[in-house]
Amino acid sequence: MGERPEAWERQPGESAAAWEAYACYRDLGLSRSISKVADTLRKARTLVERWSVAHQWVIRVEAWDREQDRVWRAERQQAARDVARRHARLASAAQSKIIAQLQQLDPSRLSPADVIRWLEVTVRLERQAYGMDLAEATSGPAAQDAVDVSGLSDEERRARMEQLRRELESRIGAIDGDRP
Structure with missing residues (x-):
C-alpha cells in the first residue's frame, strides 16, 4: 500500500x-x-x-x-548560519592582519585619545567574547567611574591617561598576584 x-x-x-x-x-x-x-x-x-x-x-x-x-524558516536559519560562518572567516582573516599591525605599533606614538579608544574597543571585544552583558558595562557601577575626556586639554588627557594606566597596572598586578 x-x-x-x-x-x-x-x-x-x-x-x-x-x-x-x-x-x-x-x-x-x-x-x-x-x-x-x-x-x-x-x-x-x-x-x-x-x-x-x-x-x-x-x-x-x-x-x-x-x-x-x-x-521558509529553515531556509532563513540556514542562511543565517552561512552568514555567521562567512563573517567568522572574514573576522579571523582581518584579525590576523590587525594583529600583525598591532605587533609593529609603537605605543609611545599613540595620543591619549587613541589609548582610551583602544582600551574601550578591547574591553568591549573581551566582554563580548566571554558573553558578558555590554549594557551592564555602560550602565552598571563601573560606568559611573567613566570620564568623558573629549572636553579636556591634551595635558589634562595625558594626566587622566597616566592615572588610568596606574590603575590598570595595579589591577593587573592584583590579578597576577592571585594566580598560582
Whole structure:
C-alpha cells in the first residue's frame, strides 16, 4: 500500500481539473478566493465551490501555508548560519592582519585619545567574547567611574591617561598576584 500524499498534493480520486483548480487556489496566496479561481480558469463558480468542499481546500491550503512557513524558516536559519560562518572567516582573516599591525605599533606614538579608544574597543571585544552583558558595562557601577575626556586639554588627557594606566597596572598586578 502506498503512502497517503501530503494534504497539498493531488489526492486520490481528485480529477485533473479539480487538482488544477486547487493548485490555482493554493498558489494565489493570501489573496486566494473561489471567485478568483473560477475567473482564472474560466469555470463556473458553483463547480469550483463543489470541488473546494469535496476536496477540503481550506484544510489543505492551511497545511500548505504551514509547510511553506516551515520551509521558509529553515531556509532563513540556514542562511543565517552561512552568514555567521562567512563573517567568522572574514573576522579571523582581518584579525590576523590587525594583529600583525598591532605587533609593529609603537605605543609611545599613540595620543591619549587613541589609548582610551583602544582600551574601550578591547574591553568591549573581551566582554563580548566571554558573553558578558555590554549594557551592564555602560550602565552598571563601573560606568559611573567613566570620564568623558573629549572636553579636556591634551595635558589634562595625558594626566587622566597616566592615572588610568596606574590603575590598570595595579589591577593587573592584583590579578597576577592571585594566580598560582
